[in-house]
Amino acid sequence: MKVELARTAGFCMGVTRAMEMALEAARSGLRPLYTLGPLIHNRQAVSALEAEGIRIAEDPEEVPPGAGVIIRAHGVRPEVRRALESRGARIIDATCPHVLASQRRIAEQSAAGASVIIVGDRDHAEIRGLVGHARGPVAVVGSVDELAATALPPPLCIIAQTTFSESTYGAIVAEARRRFPGITVFESICSSTEDRQREIRDLSERVNAVVVVGGRHSANTLRLAELARFSGKPVVHVESAAELDLSALAGVRLVGVTAGASTPSWVIGEVVDKLAASEAP
Numbered sequence: 261m262k263v264e265l266a267r268t269a270g271f272c273m274g275v276t277r278a279m280e281m282a283l284e285a286a287r288s289g290l291r292p293l294y295t296l297g298p299l300i301h302n303r304q305a306v307s308a309l310e311a312e313g314i315r316i317a318e319d320p321e322e323v324p325p326g327a328g329v330i331i332r333a334h335g336v337r338p339e340v341r342r343a344l345e346s347r348g349a350r351i352i353d354a355t356c357p358h359v360l361a362s363q364r365r366i367a368e369q370s371a372a373g374a375s376v377i378i379v380g381d382r383d384h385a386e387i388r389g390l391v392g393h394a395r396g397p398v399a400v401v402g403s404v405d406e407l408a409a410t411a412l413p414p415p416l417c418i419i420a421q422t423t424f425s426e427s428t429y430g431a432i433v434a435e436a437r438r439r440f441p442g443i444t445v446f447e448s449i450c451s452s453t454e455d456r457q458r459e460i461r462d463l464s465e466r467v468n469a470v471v472v473v474g475g476r477h478s479a480n481t482l483r484l485a486e487l488a489r490f491s492g493k494p495v496v497h498v499e500s501a502a503e504l505d506l507s508a509l510a511g512v513r514l515v516g517v518t519a520g521a522s523t524p525s526w527v528i529g530e531v532v533d534k535l536a537a538s539e540a541p
């Protein structure tokens with residue numbers, strides 16, 4: 261089978277930076293060392309970090325006093341940071357600079373008296389962190405319908421999760437501008453996400469099927485699979501080459517491969533090799 265690998269597949273800047281900061285801390289001998297939640301939504305990468313002595317704490321209370329703790333690229337609520345500081349943790353802040361910029365905008369807008377509409381997945385860690393930076397009225401919406409059910413006092417601003425779908429955000433912003441004239445709009449979807457989403461739209465038109473590689477809990481990976489499905493072609497989402505069932509791609513001559521921002525290059529490489537080694541129809 262012929263394989264076309266997306267140029268944008270794999271680690272983004274924020275994930276690469278967080279991984280490098282974690283490995284540097286581990287190799288400096290800082291122990292015990294934790295990440296607050298899995299550093300990235302990828303089991304293979306988490307196992308690689310465990311092998312370096314990095315454990316996962318789900319809550320600040322699980323971090324022993326004096327331990328090192330890495331804040332992941334999604335960022336955290338200010339209360340979480342304060343809880344870590346009060347335990348005497350040595351904080352390594354790997355919050356992605358794009359997420360930090362959104363946190364600052366929300367804090368500034370709130371401090372200036374604006375209500376904040378955050379567009380994203382309510383249960384995602386980045387969103388919980390962003391909500392925590394609001395000091396006044398705030399609402400999380402994921403669709404135009406949810407926006408319609410939102411009532412917040414003016415003035416208003418609207419901002420998106422950094423990995424949200426560009427097209428859905430565009431539709432929500434258009435409706436927000438109609439309902440709330442004068443609303444301040446922030447373009448907060450990161451360029452890495454935009455490039456990846458644009459590429460999968462083009463790629464899925466050219467190929468006979470798409471394989472998306474990435475964690476089942478990775479929001480940006482799920483979004484890529486969702487975008488690829490718009491092409492009407494078969495789409496297979498796997499976490500690793502071991503999961504890849506080639507029979508699902510029977511008859512496919514050219515397969516496109518993309519991967520989420522938290523998928524390690526070695527995992528992508530194994531999937532590409534398995535596809536490339538399979539018989540062409």
Ligand code: SF4
Pocket residue numbers: 272273274275333356357358359422423450451452453521
């Ligand atoms: S997807 Fe974008 S915002 Fe999220 S960690 Fe990567 S670079 Fe940062």
